[in-house]
Structures are given as C-alpha cells and as structure tokens.
Amino acid sequence: MAYPILSARGLCVESLGGKESFPVLTDLNFSLEPGKILGLVGESGAGKSMIGRTISQFLPHGFAVTKGTLQFGGEDLVGMPAERRRALLGRDIAFIPQEPLSGLDPVLSVGQQMKEHLHRIGLAPGESWRDRALKEFEAVHLPHGAALLEKFPHQLSGGMCQRILIAMAFASRPRLLIADEPTTALDVTIQARIVKLIGEMQKRDGTAVIFITHDLRLASQISDEIMVLYAGRPAEYGPAKQLFSAPAHPYTRCLQLANPTISGPRRGLFILPERMPGLRVLKELKGCRFASRCPNAIEACTQAEPPLLPIGPDHIAACIRVEKTPEIVPPPFAPGRAATSAKAHLTAEKLTKTYTTAWSPFGKRSSFKAVNNVNLTLDEGEFVGIVGESGSGKSSLARLVVGLDNPTAGRITLDGRDVTANGQAERAFRRDYIQMVFQDPQSALNPRRRIGSIVTQANEATGLHNSQRERADRAAELLKEIGLPADAALRFPSQLSGGQKQRVNIARALCTLPKILVADEIVSGLDVSVQAQLLDLLLKLRDEHGFSMLFISHDLSVVRYLCDRVMVMYRGEVVESGRTQTVFADPQHPYTKSLLTAVPPDDINLQWSPVAAEAGYQVE
Amino acid sequence: MRMFATIxxxxxxxxxxxxPILFVVSMLLFGILRILPVDPAAMSLPPNATTQEVEAMRSEMGLNRPIYEQFGIWLGKLLEGDIGRSIHFRQDVTSLIGSTLPATIELALLAMMVGTVLGIAGGLFLFYVRGTRAEAVMDFVSILLLSLPEFLWSLFLLLIFGVFFEVLPFTGRLSPGFERPVVTGFLLFDSLITGNIATLLNAMQHMILPSLALGIALSPALMRVLRSSLLDAYQDDYIHQARLRGLSEKRLLVRHGLKNAILPTLSLMGVQFGFLFGGTLLVEIIYSYPGMGNLMVDAIRNADLPIIQGAGLTYCVAVLVISIVVDSLYLILNPKLRVR
Incomplete structure (x- = not known):
C-alpha cells in the first residue's frame, strides 16, 4: 500500500464567527493515495466544496478547523505557516473550478495568464514560457495554441476555458488536484471529454484527485473511491464500484434512485422528502442526520448518531439498518395521462430566425441562422423535449414559440390560429394560451415582490380577477398545487430555497391555466432530489390540468423520463425527432449517438466510452 | 497592432x-444669447449715443438681418477662427481665450492628477480596511469629503496654508519679480523648456492650493467607486482561482483586482473630468488665477456676448476631447470592447 498523499483524521470544521457556532464538517476520515481518484458526492450544502476550501485553508470568514488533522505528503496542512501553504498551492496542489468562463481573468489574455502561472511554478533552464505554454496546450488537446495565447476569455467557449485551466493545473505536475464540479457548467458532450481529459492527465502525472460532483453516476464512473457526504458528515465511504452497485447507506440509495435512467425501461423516481437539515440545527440533532428523510428510519435512529460501520473491505456506512437499504425501491413509472387527442395545439412550420450584427461603418454586417427551417407540432397533453448543446438554437426556438422574438420566416399557429404576426391581438391571445418558465428562478423572480403577488402576476396583464381577495385566493390554490405551505405567499423569494423558487416559477406560469408551457432548462443546476420532485410535480400538474409542454434541456436522462417525444437540435436545425423511447434506444443520426454516449451509463460495469461525433458534428 | 486599429x-x-454636436452647441449658444435682452450695438457705443447712431451701428454689425443669416455669418467666421471681438476688452476673443486657456488647462490637468492619485490611494485604503472598524471611520470621512464642494476646499486651504501658516502663495500664477517666459502659454511647460527653474518652482507653488482644492473634491467619488468595484471583483471566481494558484495577495490586488476594478472607476473619471472645467471657475476666482474662469465671469458680468460664446464653445470642445481620451483609455484597458 502506497503512502497516502492526503489524509484526514477526525477532521472537524466549525463556524465560530457570529453569535453561535455550528459544525460544518464533522469527523472526516479518509486517505488518498497517489494516482487515485476520490469522488465526493452529496446534495448542495452537504459540505463537498468545504473540503476543497479546508485543503487550501481559504475558509469563509469565521470558519476554522477545530479538531483532527489534515496531512499533505506528511506535512500538516492546517498548522503550517501560510507562506509554506502558498508555496504548495498551484505547484503541488492544483484546483479546477466549477465555472470555467469566470475562472480566468477577463482583462488579461490567455498568454498573460499562462505566463504569470508558468513563471511562478518555474521553468526549466533555457525554456521560454511560450514554448512551455504551447507544450501544455498540446497535452490537453487544445489546437492552435499560438493563436490561443493572444485570445481573451470572452472569446472562448466554456470547454476551451476549462481545457486552459486544466493545462494550467497540470503544468506543474501537481501531486494533488481538486476538481470542484468541473463539468457542471458544460454541455454533455464536452463534459465527457473534459472528464476523460482529467483522467488522462491524472494518469500521466500520477496525480491524486478529489473529484467533487453532485452526480453519483458520473462519480462512480471515474473514481476509485467515493465518499457520500450528508450534512457535513460522511454517510458512506468505499470503493466506487461496490458503493454504486450495492449502496449500503439509504441516502446513497435514494440519491441513485432519484436520478432518471438513460437506458432500459423507465422507472419512477424516488422522491426524497423535504430538505437536508440546515447546519445551524445540527447541534440539537441527537440521532442520525438523515433520519428525518429516511424511508427506513426507526425510533432508534433518532436516539444516537450512528457510527461508521464496516460493510465490506474498505467500505463503511453510517447506518444501523444497512440490511434494509436494498428494500428501498423506486415507485413504478407513472406518467399520468399523456397525449389525449391528436389535435395539434401548436404548430410551427419552416421556422427560421436570423440574427444580424449591428450596423457599423466599418466592415460588413454578418448574420447567422439561430433557428433554421424547424417544423414542430405539439399535441394536447404532450410533453416534447428539445435537446442539444448550447448554441444549438433551443432557447431561440423557445423565444419564437412564446412570442418573445419574431421569426424571420415561417408560420406559428396556436389552436389553429395564426399568431406569426405577433400584433396586439395575437399577443393577448398568446398570453392566455402559452406561458414560459425561465431557467434561473434566482433572477426570474422579482426579489422585491412577495410570492403571493409573483404567482398571480398574470392577472395584472388581463385585469381580470385582479382584486386583492381574488389574487390571495388564487395564490393559495397555486401554492397548494405546487406543494408549498400557504404562509409562503407572504414571503420574499430570498427566503425560499432554490427548489422552492423553481416551484414558484412554475406556479407563476400556471396561474391563468395556459394550454402550453415552455420550460427552458428548468431543472439544470438543481440537486437530483429537487429535480426529481419537480419532474414529478410537472407530471402531476399535467394530470390535473392537461397542459402540454415544450421542455428544453441538455440532460438526456431527464428528457427520457419526462417527455413523450424528443427533438434533437444541432446548429439551428432539427437533426432527429421521434418518440423518446425509440430515439434513445436506437438513435439514427450520428449527432444523437454522440449525445447519448456522452452520458455515463447506468450500469457501473459498462465501459463509458463517449464517442466523438463524426467530423462536422463537433461543437467547441 | 489590432489595438491601434480599433482605437x-x-x-x-x-x-x-x-x-454635429459642435454644430448644435454653436446654434444653441448663438440662439440663446441673441434672445437675451441685451443689445450688443447699444453696448458698444457711449451711453449718450443717439437712436440714429445705434441704428447705424446695428446695421453695421448686421443685427438688422434675419437671425439665420446672422448665424450663417457668425458660423462662417467661426470656421475661419474668428469668434468676434470682445465688446468690453476691445480685443479679439480668440486671443483672449488663447491667453487664458493654457492656465486653465494646466490647472485642470494638475487637479486631475491630484484627484486620481488621491482617489485611487483612498479607494485602495478603503478596500484594504474592509470589514474592520477603520472601515466605518473611513466611510464617514469619505462621505464628509464627498459632501464638501471645491470652493469650500479652496477657502479652507487658502485660510490654513495661505493665511494662517503663510507657507504657500494664493493669488495669481506667479509672484512679482519672476521672469515669465512665453513660448506656448503653458507656464509650467515654458519655464521648464527654457530652463527657468526659479519660475517653475514659484508657479508650482501657486498651483498647489487651487489644484489640491479641485482634486480633493474629485477624489471621494472615485474612492468609493474603486472600493466597490474592487469588492465586486473579489467576489469573482478568477480572483479566487488565482489565489488557489498561489499568487500573493499583493499581486492579486495589483494585477487582477485593480485591473478589473479600474474600468468602472475610469467611466466615472470621464464624467467628472468633464465637469472639472466648470469647477475651475469658482476656484480661479477665489485664487485670482488668470484663467478662463475669470475671463468667463468678467464676460458674464459685462454681458460680453462674443466671449461667452467663445468660452462656451471652448468648454464644449474640452468635454468632447476628455470623453474621447477616456473612451480610448477604456478601450485599451477592456479587451471585451476591443476584440470580439
């Protein structure tokens, strides 16, 4: 057994600032050997990122290690002088961030930033930083390295920025790499390539990696070991394959079942109730932190915190009833009523949108087709998924359909009525008939309005049912439907969690009972548990109100779970469409194939081999 | 090289x-001043002139022609560099402005330098003490500074350093007895290139108080914007990422933080420096500084229309030049605008 490069023994991090102290990380034990990958998995707020921050010792104000040790290559990371730690950072310990586009300084060129970093980590005698930078770019398969040095971050795609950051991270041949959700902000196909690249570089240098992700399936594909965190404490820790194929802790099992599958028959999603307990209430909790949400919890679970018990070789779990875990099964797949008639609610014919650059006395105006000749129908009660990478025209199409933008060519009809002209009459008709749910509830909800007023905003436009009384009644109904307590009507968006905000976002679109919803990436960026709740909420609401939906997503497994039909878009065109099950089981177009293989398989024993699409079908 | 092409x-x-901006401004200046109830013809004659004499003067000056014709003549002369003759000083407006403008430009440039240095230093200090008790004190001080206008600073500084301690001169550009070299009209520059060090030092002493008064008034807004832009920049990932690469805090601040935070600060400077020319007016009067401000006040007092028109146009040109300079600087510092 090799000597571990990083080891934590009884590590505790607490917040000491402010009036009360509360635990952030509790009793963390792990050791990471050179060349191994440790996956850290859990919902947001579980403390995953806090481990990275503890290693760098750039903790939030008032946070401190209160117990235990954290050793890097035999040195005490916590106790060492700040100067010594700074010397390690960037050289021996490297980081890859979550948001590649904001990870690079916007006012400095790529070359300036590479130069700064390479000079800091030191160059070989006689080596110029330029040559070295080009070498590092080549290693991460970045073409046109010399031209890239002159570029600025805003000229590059997220995938390219992430490759540059990876090149920087591995330039010093680090002994430890911390990758914090490095692919969350990227497209699926790029995600696959970036993950492969990290694996490739890590093998080259024998680097130990901590891979932080909320995606258990992804973590199990690339990690040697996985630690599942819950409310700052390890729930389960063990070899990746074993942990994924036979999860011992109910939380691991529930996370796994909350995520929709990408192959085989569709199954229901396990709905984790409520939310993770906040860090502030943990001190009062006597028993298991997961007990309040656990389907297997019994009286004994709430009495004392369960110890981490051995399950198998190197496999431990903090549960006193591990034998019951396999009994947690997902509910059967129940999509409710789907398409009820073949009557088309929405049709779009030969829809095209061309964007042209602004006029300038210098140079010609250029234009590009964001949406090119797209035909679309949406039947009553039908959910149609639109998938594709960023820049494929998904969102542009959505904007055309709801009337936020006017098409350059083509025709849109709603319920047999031509609304292409988008004049005042058409807009009024559209408003009642079709509503949009926006991607980011954080910015989609006016922070200065109360929830009750936000969800009934549509009444202001029509002027109908706009009295205080009527609006309060309608708000109460809507909140009940989306599963929020009635008193939420008086709160402000900032007082809700991310998942609750997205529910409010959906409720607002449903206020006047439109026949069609257009939802643009409404579950991306949310935890799998919240995602499962929202997906089932949409199915339940369809069952009650019978609306149809255009569901735009980059997540193929979500589309597979939710949608009856799917359209695959590539560079503004629909390259494949059909019944979701058929398309996903037997994709015809090479681009669809490459999208599907980019998703990590459900079965841990299957080799994950993302196929790069044929030449001409590569974005980035 | 692409940068120069873009600029x-x-x-x-x-x-x-x-x-077109200058055209509209000249139209406004001409129009508004013609509407004013002052008769340039009557003003250029002795008080006991007869009505016939006034009428003769009016037709000689072209005042009985239609207003658009008058504007045409005025504009034509303007393009030849002739803004007219001052009624009060009996001198060409061009030469009057030519002899006072350099003094004002020197004062304004020096004030910009003082304001920028104080603003950036103060902004960095405000940022440095963030989250400490000193921040609250500094916050108070900066708001206090912000609420004092430049003419109050002029009076304070004049009383303290000029009258009470008697360490600095506070009237005019030069003490009596100093030789005044004239090459370009810019006193500091001229005395420097003619090697007249004594004059240079004396002129600089004279400029300390007025430029300090103007600069101090400029600085608090810059301080506060720089501080808040730095706070914003430090929320961004690239700062944290650079820190995780092991860069020192000093390098983070200078190379990454400041370079980003300077952009909003620069936009504010553009606006402020535009107003600076107006601000010199009162300061020049307080320090009897022979610049455009004093000329302007004399002209207004005497309803000397040609000077007011000339000075108005000069201010307009100055504001345009400053905004072009600031925009070019912005372009140099912000790659997002420079390259697409």
Missing amino acids: AKLLVMRVLTAI
Whole structure:
C-alpha cells in the first residue's frame, strides 16, 4: 500500500464567527493515495466544496478547523505557516473550478495568464514560457495554441476555458488536484471529454484527485473511491464500484434512485422528502442526520448518531439498518395521462430566425441562422423535449414559440390560429394560451415582490380577477398545487430555497391555466432530489390540468423520463425527432449517438466510452 | 497592432459624431444669447449715443438681418477662427481665450492628477480596511469629503496654508519679480523648456492650493467607486482561482483586482473630468488665477456676448476631447470592447 498523499483524521470544521457556532464538517476520515481518484458526492450544502476550501485553508470568514488533522505528503496542512501553504498551492496542489468562463481573468489574455502561472511554478533552464505554454496546450488537446495565447476569455467557449485551466493545473505536475464540479457548467458532450481529459492527465502525472460532483453516476464512473457526504458528515465511504452497485447507506440509495435512467425501461423516481437539515440545527440533532428523510428510519435512529460501520473491505456506512437499504425501491413509472387527442395545439412550420450584427461603418454586417427551417407540432397533453448543446438554437426556438422574438420566416399557429404576426391581438391571445418558465428562478423572480403577488402576476396583464381577495385566493390554490405551505405567499423569494423558487416559477406560469408551457432548462443546476420532485410535480400538474409542454434541456436522462417525444437540435436545425423511447434506444443520426454516449451509463460495469461525433458534428 | 486599429476606428467615429454636436452647441449658444435682452450695438457705443447712431451701428454689425443669416455669418467666421471681438476688452476673443486657456488647462490637468492619485490611494485604503472598524471611520470621512464642494476646499486651504501658516502663495500664477517666459502659454511647460527653474518652482507653488482644492473634491467619488468595484471583483471566481494558484495577495490586488476594478472607476473619471472645467471657475476666482474662469465671469458680468460664446464653445470642445481620451483609455484597458 502506497503512502497516502492526503489524509484526514477526525477532521472537524466549525463556524465560530457570529453569535453561535455550528459544525460544518464533522469527523472526516479518509486517505488518498497517489494516482487515485476520490469522488465526493452529496446534495448542495452537504459540505463537498468545504473540503476543497479546508485543503487550501481559504475558509469563509469565521470558519476554522477545530479538531483532527489534515496531512499533505506528511506535512500538516492546517498548522503550517501560510507562506509554506502558498508555496504548495498551484505547484503541488492544483484546483479546477466549477465555472470555467469566470475562472480566468477577463482583462488579461490567455498568454498573460499562462505566463504569470508558468513563471511562478518555474521553468526549466533555457525554456521560454511560450514554448512551455504551447507544450501544455498540446497535452490537453487544445489546437492552435499560438493563436490561443493572444485570445481573451470572452472569446472562448466554456470547454476551451476549462481545457486552459486544466493545462494550467497540470503544468506543474501537481501531486494533488481538486476538481470542484468541473463539468457542471458544460454541455454533455464536452463534459465527457473534459472528464476523460482529467483522467488522462491524472494518469500521466500520477496525480491524486478529489473529484467533487453532485452526480453519483458520473462519480462512480471515474473514481476509485467515493465518499457520500450528508450534512457535513460522511454517510458512506468505499470503493466506487461496490458503493454504486450495492449502496449500503439509504441516502446513497435514494440519491441513485432519484436520478432518471438513460437506458432500459423507465422507472419512477424516488422522491426524497423535504430538505437536508440546515447546519445551524445540527447541534440539537441527537440521532442520525438523515433520519428525518429516511424511508427506513426507526425510533432508534433518532436516539444516537450512528457510527461508521464496516460493510465490506474498505467500505463503511453510517447506518444501523444497512440490511434494509436494498428494500428501498423506486415507485413504478407513472406518467399520468399523456397525449389525449391528436389535435395539434401548436404548430410551427419552416421556422427560421436570423440574427444580424449591428450596423457599423466599418466592415460588413454578418448574420447567422439561430433557428433554421424547424417544423414542430405539439399535441394536447404532450410533453416534447428539445435537446442539444448550447448554441444549438433551443432557447431561440423557445423565444419564437412564446412570442418573445419574431421569426424571420415561417408560420406559428396556436389552436389553429395564426399568431406569426405577433400584433396586439395575437399577443393577448398568446398570453392566455402559452406561458414560459425561465431557467434561473434566482433572477426570474422579482426579489422585491412577495410570492403571493409573483404567482398571480398574470392577472395584472388581463385585469381580470385582479382584486386583492381574488389574487390571495388564487395564490393559495397555486401554492397548494405546487406543494408549498400557504404562509409562503407572504414571503420574499430570498427566503425560499432554490427548489422552492423553481416551484414558484412554475406556479407563476400556471396561474391563468395556459394550454402550453415552455420550460427552458428548468431543472439544470438543481440537486437530483429537487429535480426529481419537480419532474414529478410537472407530471402531476399535467394530470390535473392537461397542459402540454415544450421542455428544453441538455440532460438526456431527464428528457427520457419526462417527455413523450424528443427533438434533437444541432446548429439551428432539427437533426432527429421521434418518440423518446425509440430515439434513445436506437438513435439514427450520428449527432444523437454522440449525445447519448456522452452520458455515463447506468450500469457501473459498462465501459463509458463517449464517442466523438463524426467530423462536422463537433461543437467547441 | 489590432489595438491601434480599433482605437483609430473609435477616434474617427468620435470625431465624426463631434461635428454635429459642435454644430448644435454653436446654434444653441448663438440662439440663446441673441434672445437675451441685451443689445450688443447699444453696448458698444457711449451711453449718450443717439437712436440714429445705434441704428447705424446695428446695421453695421448686421443685427438688422434675419437671425439665420446672422448665424450663417457668425458660423462662417467661426470656421475661419474668428469668434468676434470682445465688446468690453476691445480685443479679439480668440486671443483672449488663447491667453487664458493654457492656465486653465494646466490647472485642470494638475487637479486631475491630484484627484486620481488621491482617489485611487483612498479607494485602495478603503478596500484594504474592509470589514474592520477603520472601515466605518473611513466611510464617514469619505462621505464628509464627498459632501464638501471645491470652493469650500479652496477657502479652507487658502485660510490654513495661505493665511494662517503663510507657507504657500494664493493669488495669481506667479509672484512679482519672476521672469515669465512665453513660448506656448503653458507656464509650467515654458519655464521648464527654457530652463527657468526659479519660475517653475514659484508657479508650482501657486498651483498647489487651487489644484489640491479641485482634486480633493474629485477624489471621494472615485474612492468609493474603486472600493466597490474592487469588492465586486473579489467576489469573482478568477480572483479566487488565482489565489488557489498561489499568487500573493499583493499581486492579486495589483494585477487582477485593480485591473478589473479600474474600468468602472475610469467611466466615472470621464464624467467628472468633464465637469472639472466648470469647477475651475469658482476656484480661479477665489485664487485670482488668470484663467478662463475669470475671463468667463468678467464676460458674464459685462454681458460680453462674443466671449461667452467663445468660452462656451471652448468648454464644449474640452468635454468632447476628455470623453474621447477616456473612451480610448477604456478601450485599451477592456479587451471585451476591443476584440470580439
């Protein structure tokens, strides 16, 4: 057994600032050997990122290690002088961030930033930083390295920025790499390539990696070991394959079942109730932190915190009833009523949108087709998924359909009525008939309005049912439907969690009972548990109100779970469409194939081999 | 090289748009001042002139022609560099402005330097003490500074350093007895190139108080914007990422933080420096500084229309030049605008 490069023994991090102290990380034990990958998995707020921050010792104000040790290559990371730690950072310990586009300084060129970093980590005698930078770019398969040095971050795609950051991270041949959700902000196909690249570089240098992700399936594909965190404490820790194929802790099992599958028959999603307990209430909790949400919890679970018990070789779990875990099964797949008639609610014919650059006395105006000749129908009660990478025209199409933008060519009809002209009459008709749910509830909800007023905003436009009384009644109904307590009507968006905000976002679109919803990436960026709740909420609401939906997503497994039909878009065109099950089981177009293989398989024993699409079908 | 091409493009664009702006401003200046109830013909004659004499003067000056014709004549002369003759000083307006403008430009440039240095230093200090008790104190001080206008600073500084301690001169540009070299009209520059060190030092002493008064008034807004832009920049990932690469805090601040935070600060400077020319007016009067401000006040007092028109146009040109310079700087510092 090799000597571990990083080891934590009884590590505790607490917040000491402010009036009360509360635990952030509790009793963390792990050791990471050179060349191994440790996956850290859990919902947001579980403390995953806090481990990275503890290693760098750039903790939030008032946070401190209160117990235990954290050793890097035999040195005490916590106790060492700040100067010594700074010397390690960037050289021996490297980081890859979550948001590649904001990870690079916007006012400095790529070359300036590479130069700064390479000079800091030191160059070989006689080596110029330029040559070295080009070498590092080549290693991460970045073409046109010399031209890239002159570029600025805003000229590059997220995938390219992430490759540059990876090149920087591995330039010093680090002994430890911390990758914090490095692919969350990227497209699926790029995600696959970036993950492969990290694996490739890590093998080259024998680097130990901590891979932080909320995606258990992804973590199990690339990690040697996985630690599942819950409310700052390890729930389960063990070899990746074993942990994924036979999860011992109910939380691991529930996370796994909350995520929709990408192959085989569709199954229901396990709905984790409520939310993770906040860090502030943990001190009062006597028993298991997961007990309040656990389907297997019994009286004994709430009495004392369960110890981490051995399950198998190197496999431990903090549960006193591990034998019951396999009994947690997902509910059967129940999509409710789907398409009820073949009557088309929405049709779009030969829809095209061309964007042209602004006029300038210098140079010609250029234009590009964001949406090119797209035909679309949406039947009553039908959910149609639109998938594709960023820049494929998904969102542009959505904007055309709801009337936020006017098409350059083509025709849109709603319920047999031509609304292409988008004049005042058409807009009024559209408003009642079709509503949009926006991607980011954080910015989609006016922070200065109360929830009750936000969800009934549509009444202001029509002027109908706009009295205080009527609006309060309608708000109460809507909140009940989306599963929020009635008193939420008086709160402000900032007082809700991310998942609750997205529910409010959906409720607002449903206020006047439109026949069609257009939802643009409404579950991306949310935890799998919240995602499962929202997906089932949409199915339940369809069952009650019978609306149809255009569901735009980059997540193929979500589309597979939710949608009856799917359209695959590539560079503004629909390259494949059909019944979701058929398309996903037997994709015809090479681009669809490459999208599907980019998703990590459900079965841990299957080799994950993302196929790069044929030449001409590569974005980035 | 691409940077110069982009800046050249910007300059061409801005000069082209400056032409209609100047035309509209000259129209406004001409129009408004003709509406004023003052008769230039009557003013250029002795008080006991007869009505016939006034009428003769009016037709000689072209005042009985239609207003658009008068504007045409005025504009034509303007393009030849002739803004007219001062009624009060009996001198060409061009030469009057030519003899006072350099003094004001020198004062304004020095004030910009003082304001920028104080603003950036203060902003960095405010940022440095963030989250400490000193921040609250500094916050208070900066708001106090912000609420004092430049003429109050002028009076304070004059009383303290000029009258009470008697360490600095506070009237005019030069003490009596110093030789005054004239090459370009810019006193500091002229005395420097003619090697007249004694004059240079004396002139600089004279400029300390007025430029300090103007600069101090400029600085608090800059401080506060720089501080808040730095706070914003430090929320961004690239700062944290650079820190995780092991860069020192000093390097983070200077190379990454400041370079980003300077952009909003620069936009504010553009606006402020535009107003600076107006601000020199009162300060020049307080320090009896022979610049455009004093000329302007004399002209207004005597309803000396040609000077007011000339000075108005000069201010307009100055504001345009400053905004073009600031925009070019912005372009140099912000790659997002420079390259697409």
